Amino acid sequence: MTATVPIGEFSRLTYLTIKTLRYYHEIELLEPVAIDPSSGYRFYSTEQVDQAHLIKRLRELNMPLPEIKAVMAAPDQAARDAAIRAHLERMEAELVRTRDVVASLKALLLPSAGLTVEYRSIASLPVLAMTATVTRDECGQWCEQSFGAMYGSLAAANLAPAGPGGATYALEFFEYDKGEVVTYVPIDPRHRDRFDAGSVLDLPARRFAIAVHAGPFEDFDRTYGALGSHVAEHDSALAEPVREIYLVGPGDAEPADYRTEVCWPIGRL
Helix, strand or coil, rough: CCCEEEHHHHHHCCCCCHHHHHHHHHCCCCCCCCCCCCCCCEEEEHHHHHHHHCCCCCCCHCCCCHHHHHCCCCCCCCHHHHHHHHHHHHHHHHHHHHHHHHHHHHHCCCCCCCCCCCEECCCCCEEEEEEEEEEHHHHHHHHHHHHHHHHHHHCCCCCCCCCCCCEEEEEHHHHHCCEEEEEEECCCCHCCCCCCCCHHHECEEEEEEEEEECCCCCCHHHHHHHHHHHHHHHCCCCCCCCEEEEEEECCCHHHHCCCCEEEEEEECC
């Protein structure tokens, strides 16, 4: 059995203020079932209580009003549930990002453990490579896809990589949040002819100042800052891409256990 109640009573049933209910009526999100023609007073059905509670929960989850309208207008329960699940997944991803930023901020408050810098000359080596100009926000997904493709090519050829994968990042990537990124996987020189010529690149020989970044990628700026400062104070940096080598990365361990060599090119071999 349903009943019709005035807006004030509906406010008490739903924990939504009269001001909020009027606004939801104006934007056609939750409309009254009847309006008194003489007074303009709004009336709601008790069947709308569950709808109001759902809208309230979604707003508490920071779902934008246009998305809530789409949820409420969904043609069936399955479509409505799918829209809500998609928003929850975005919220969970944001919670993970917030947790990582909080952990990184806490780490900034701790005394620095200092940085160990190693100098190493790396000979030219052939690699499977993929190149793209990407934004910082796009970079993670593109790296995941490109590494998947390259390791897939090696597996299809029944070959093992000749070393850990890595990537190079052009100066523009840092200066403008968009630039050329080259992902690569080393291969045995004897096997380069087993791949398309366009997919094989020879990384140039360089001397690097190298520091190991331990932990998730969100803290890379600290290692870059410390290593880059060391190079600026003690060496001559080349205006060339920084090289990262993923000793332990995604697919190998949890983010806390990642180990990445950050290789800063310097001016003498």
